[in-house]
Every structure is written in C-alpha cells, then in structure tokens.
Amino acid sequence: MLIPHPLLGLRDAQEFVYLGDASLLNRPDGMAEGAAEAFGDYVYLRDNPAGVHRELWFHEQGDRSWLVVTRDTTTHEILGAELARDVALAAKGGAA
Amino acid sequence: MKGVLMRFSGFRVFKEALSGHKGWAPLWRNPDPQPEYDYVIVGGGGHGLATAYYLATTFRKSRIALLERGWLGQGNIGRNTTIIRSNYLLPGNEPFYEFSMKLWEGMEQAFNFNAMVSQRGILNLIHTDGQRDAYRRRGNAMLLAGADAELLDVAQVREMAPFLNFDNARFPIKGGLMQRRAGTARHDGVAWGYARGADLAGVDLIQNCEVTGFRIEEGRVRGVETSRGSIGAQKVGVAVAGNSSRVMALAGMRLPIESHALQAFVSEGLKPTIPGVITFGAGHFYVSQSDKGGLVFGGDIEGYNSYAQRGNLPTVEDVAEGGMALMPMIGRARLLRSWGGLMDMSMDGSPIIDKTPIEGLMLNAGWCYGGFKATPASGYCFAHLLATDTPHPTARALRLDRFARGYVIDEKGVGATPNLH
Numbered sequence: 001m002l003i004p005h006p007l008l009g010l011r012d013a014q015e016f017v018y019l020g021d022a023s024l025l026n027r028p029d030g031m032a033e034g035a036a037e038a039f040g041d042y043v044y045l046r047d048n049p050a051g052v053h054r055e056l057w058f059h060e061q062g063d064r065s066w067l068v069v070t071r072d073t074t075t076h077e078i079l080g081a082e083l084a085r086d087v088a089l090a091a092k093g094g095a096a
Numbered sequence: 097m098k099g100v101l102m103r104f105s106g107f108r109v110f111k112e113a114l115s116g117h118k119g120w121a122p123l124w125r126n127p128d129p130q131p132e133y134d135y136v137i138v139g140g141g142g143h144g145l146a147t148a149y150y151l152a153t154t155f156r157k158s159r160i161a162l163l164e165r166g167w168l169g170q171g172n173i174g175r176n177t178t179i180i181r182s183n184y185l186l187p188g189n190e191p192f193y194e195f196s197m198k199l200w201e202g203m204e205q206a207f208n209f210n211a212m213v214s215q216r217g218i219l220n221l222i223h224t225d226g227q228r229d230a231y232r233r234r235g236n237a238m239l240l241a242g243a244d245a246e247l248l249d250v251a252q253v254r255e256m257a258p259f260l261n262f263d264n265a266r267f268p269i270k271g272g273l274m275q276r277r278a279g280t281a282r283h284d285g286v287a288w289g290y291a292r293g294a295d296l297a298g299v300d301l302i303q304n305c306e307v308t309g310f311r312i313e314e315g316r317v318r319g320v321e322t323s324r325g326s327i328g329a330q331k332v333g334v335a336v337a338g339n340s341s342r343v344m345a346l347a348g349m350r351l352p353i354e355s356h357a358l359q360a361f362v363s364e365g366l367k368p369t370i371p372g373v374i375t376f377g378a379g380h381f382y383v384s385q386s387d388k389g390g391l392v393f394g395g396d397i398e399g400y401n402s403y404a405q406r407g408n409l410p411t412v413e414d415v416a417e418g419g420m421a422l423m424p425m426i427g428r429a430r431l432l433r434s435w436g437g438l439m440d441m442s443m444d445g446s447p448i449i450d451k452t453p454i455e456g457l458m459l460n461a462g463w464c465y466g467g468f469k470a471t472p473a474s475g476y477c478f479a480h481l482l483a484t485d486t487p488h489p490t491a492r493a494l495r496l497d498r499f500a501r502g503y504v505i506d507e508k509g510v511g512a513t514p515n516l517h
Contacts, residue, residue, distance in 0.1 A: 001408060014410050018400045018515055020354060040500035043512050044352040044443045048341035050403040073355070074403045 003069055004081050008062060015061040021046050022054040022068045025088050050074050056084060104208055123288060124168075124295035129302050129327050133161045135482060136320055136329035138307050138343065139336035140164025142173030142283075143460055143467065145290035145301075146475020147335055147482070149207065152297035154476065155483035160299045161329075163322060165306040169287030171338055175437040176468040177360050177394045179373050179384065181218045181278035182243045185234045188493030188505035189446055190241040195490045196473030197243065197277060203472055209289030212282035212387070217372035219248070219256065221422075222271040227377075231273040238275070246274040256371055259425050267378045267421065279372065280384055280392075286471060310347045310457065317347075317456040333458045333482050335474075338438030339403075340461035347454055351461065352443040352499045354514040356397040357436045358465045359407035361415065363429040365389030374422070381418030383426075391429060393419060397439060397465060399515040406436040439465045444504035445517030449477050449487070450496040458482055459496060464517055 001013035023046075028038035053073045059065050066084035071077065112119050135151060137144050140162055148162045164170070180200050182193035204211050222228045228247075235245035253272045254262060262269045295301055302324070309321035310332065319328035336343045341351050370385040383393035395415035398407045412434065419426045442448065442462030447470065449460050460478045463470060477491035487494075493505055499512075510516040 013400075020401070020514070037500070041350075044499040045350040046341070046352070046354055047345075047350060048354050048401065050339075050342055050355075053401055055401065071400075073401045076402065076404055076408070 001076055001078060003057060003067065003078060005059065005062070005065075005067065006081060006083055007065070008059075011059070011062060013057075015059060016057040016067075017060045019056040019058060021048075022056055022084075022087070023047070024056060025068075025084065025091065052079065057081075104210070123292040124301055127300045127302065129161060129163075129305060129322070129324055130300065131326075132159075132319075132328035133300075134159040134330045135161070136327060136332045137162045138320065138332065138334045140168040140291075140301065140303065141171045141335065141337070142169070142287050142290070142471040143337065143463070143474045143478070144335040145169070145287055145294060146471050147333060147460065147478045148294040148299045148301070148475075149290045149297065150476045150479035151482060152294055152299050155479050157483055158298055160294075161327065162294065162299055162301050163305045163307055163320070163327070164301070164303045167303050168291050168301060169284055172437045172439075172467060173287045173471070174284050175360065175435055176283055177382065177384070177392050178280040178283045178386075178468065179218065179278070179382065180213070180281050180469040181275055181373070182241075182469070183218065183220065183234065183238055183245065183273065183275045183278065185237050185507055186505050187237075189507065190237055190243070192473055192477070192490040192494070193470065194238070194241045194243045195476070196470050199472035199476060200281065201277070203286075203289070207289045207293035209285065209292055210282070211285040211289050213279070214281065214387075215277050215279040216384075217274060217276045218278035218375065219253065219372060220273040220375045220377060221253070221260075221269055222273065223267040223269060223378050225270075228271060235273050244275055244277050246276065248272045248274050257374060259369065259423050260374075261422060261424055264421060267376075280386075283468060290475070307343060307346070310454075312347065312454055312457075315453075315455055317454055329456075331456045331458065331482055333460060333478055335460040335478060337440040337461055337463045337467055340440050340459070344452075344459065344461075347452070347457060349452060349454075352512075353462050354401050354441045355403055356399065356439045356441045356515060357402040357404055357407045358394065358397045358439050359411055359415070359434055359436045360392070360394040361412075361434045362386070362393075362432050363391040363426075364432050366391065366429060376418060376422040379418035379421050381415060381422055383419065383423070390432060391426065397441065397515060403438060404436070405438060439463070440467075441514035441517060443499055443512040443514060444506040445508055445510075446505035447474070447494055448496050449474065449481060449491045449494045451481070451485075452496065
C-alpha cells in the first residue's frame, strides 16, 4: 500500500505505524459528568466498518507526523490522507 | 434422507470399497427454515457448528437452527494453521483452553468422524534467560490448570529438531517449552464432524441464509430477519468471528473488536522433517508439517483494519524472513499457496462468550488468531450459556463488560491495541 502523504507524496505503508480509528482524536473530557463511561467507550469500543474507514497512521520512519488516512477496508484502496493536526484543529473550529 | 444414521467404521470403508462406494449418503440434510425456533445460532463456522452440536447433544435442547450466510465452514475454520494447544498463562484463559484440549482428545469418538486429531506436540522456543523464566512460569500455570508442560534444555531441543538455527547471532536457541498433548487437527474435518453430529441430533443447518437484522422488542430479541425470510427465536447466539462488529451493529451494538487480516502459507510437499508444531515467538513464526508433507506456517497479522480476506506482500516477506532465521533449510522449499482470513482482534487479545444488554441475544466473538484450538470449548461453553443462562465455569472471565470494568485478560500486556495482540 502507498499512502499519499500531504507533504511527502506517495510513501510505502511500511514506513508507518498503525494506531486505528481516527475517532481516537476525540478524547473525552476527563472532568465531565460520566467520564468513566466515556473513557471506557473511547478506549475499547470501535465502529470497525467494512468499507470506508478513517484511521490514524504515524509516519515513524519518515517525518514523524500523524496522518488521518481514509481507506476502504474491503479492498485496501487508499482514498486520501490528511495531517491529523489539520483534522484535529478543524474539529475544534480553529485554523490550521 | 432425514434421519439417515450413517456410522463410520473401518468395516464400513471396506464394504463400500467392495461395492463401488455406492452406499455413501450426504453427511447432512439441507432443510428450509421453519418460521420459529427455540434457539437460532448465527454463523456456520467451527464455533457455531460446535455450539449447535453441544446444545443438541450435551444440553438436550431441540428446535435449533443454525444460519450460515454462505456454506458451512466457509470462514476461518477452513483457513487456519490447524494448531491445537492449551499453553496459556492467565487464570481467565488457561482452564478454558485446557477444557478445549480435553474435548479435542475425545471429540472424534463423540461425533464419530475422523478429524485427524494428532497430538504431535508444540515446542515454544526460548532464546534468553528472561524468556526461560517467563516460559517456566507459563508452564507452571499450565500444570496448575491440569495441562501438561515440560521445560526442555537445548540438547533436548537439538535432538528433536536438529535443523533449527541454534547459533543465530540475534536469537540463539537456549531451550523450549513443550506441550506434548498439543498438536494439529484436520480443520475442515472438525467442521464436518460437528455439522454431521448436529444434523443427526436434529439441528436445522440452513445455508445460504444471511442474517440482515434482529427483531428486538422491549429490549428482548424475538428473532432474526434473513435473506430467506423472518425467523422467530427465543434465544439467538451469534458466532461470526471476523464479522462480529458488522453483525452486532445490526443490533445497535459497538464491540471492543477490530477486524484484521492474517495470512497463512503452505509449501510444496516434502519428506517428513518437522516432528510437531514449532513456534518462534521472537520472530513470530510458527510451523508444522501436514500429513501430505507440506510445511504449514504463518506469522503476524497485517496490522490494519481489513475485511479483504487477503494480506499484502510485506507480511509475506516478514514471515519468510522469520522462517529463514529459524530454519534456513526452508529457503530451498517452494511456497505452494497462501491465503488470508479475518480475525476478530479484541482489545485484550482474549475472547468473549457472554450475554449482551439485549435479553436473549448472546455473543461469541473476539477470538483473535487463536480461535481454531478453542473450537470445542467455545461451542460447549456457548451452548452452556444459551441453555442455562449461566456461564460455564471455565468461561466465566470471558465477559463482554470486562473492558469497561477493568478486568481485561491481556496475555501479552500490550493494552487496548488490537494489532499487537
């Protein structure tokens, strides 16, 4: 698999380490009401879809950036990649 | 054809050979679904078939249907490396796997079918002092649970497997943990034996019947919607490892599971050379030799979510490197076939046999890449849960809520990272 790194172009997936579902970017508030349940869900539960999946890859043997890669889990086709930093900031409503 | 009781025996084989093999009948019926059952089991793989078998025989239940999307034994029961063993460490796991080992030892007599269970032993190699300590502890845990375990020194390993690379600079072999009762079994034969046994006990094995939804009323399951119509049920047991997340999503549940692809390989047929199963944990490579002579081996999962039932070439290379490091002679053997299957990788590397928050709906899932050896106990314990509403004593720890409650069973101690288990 080749991952289209937004800064470095096509890179071999072997250079990356896989973490999993991109929802891991949305860490719950540890001080909020029901935080224990929210963290139980956050740490252990996954959607695990057959089809398009947004997931975190770390470019360990490259520029050491985190990417959000969109990939089809039924074909392994990679549909796109963004810097995880941009995704996280956009979710918070800030500028990249 | 219904009710045909066909017993297998040496005499029968002899008689059929003399009469042109005209007397063999199909091993099971091919019934249409009834509108209502007491028990519906979703998934016609090894675990589903074993569940149906024990539910009908040991627990004497009737009105049971097993629904399979494709054909029986289509999934991982037909795509594994056929290893059976009970060499686990943790108290939540080891008694369960030892129970499974004991069922393996008696299953062929029980269901009168040759599953080619061969207790040729498994050898886990030791490379460092630290690993020897860990394996000694594991061996003691196995003995405490009633299993067998033996710590071998390097001379004993050399006698058993002289072809190993004992003087590898990075991973020199210093000994091994041996379980002599472990071994291999004919994986398809296991599925067929359970299927035939379940059919003879009156279970409707319904193929080409995909579950498309659950009928849930007031928090209680009432049946399933399928590609062959609606089927009512008092209790529904789901055993569809690889696709557990997809099926349970139909009931509105999210699971502590990711699906990953695992590859396995077989070489051309060679003369008998490997005495049992040998595992090289440091490089994650495991190998045995089939009765046909092919070396059957595998390694790590691919490491990213996948429903593709195939892997990629970097893992092939990685497995081949593991093989070369362990037994350089493997380099002269040609690879005949490779294939992939879908693993229910759970968040602690251990399985789930439990009720769900939906009354009457029960789940058997999360087998990672160790499901084959568990087939008999998984079926027995799941049938126990379905029949009695209480967990079997050896499966009490395999709860669905253990993650949120902090009672994970993490043999490797790597936490909620499914691709590292």
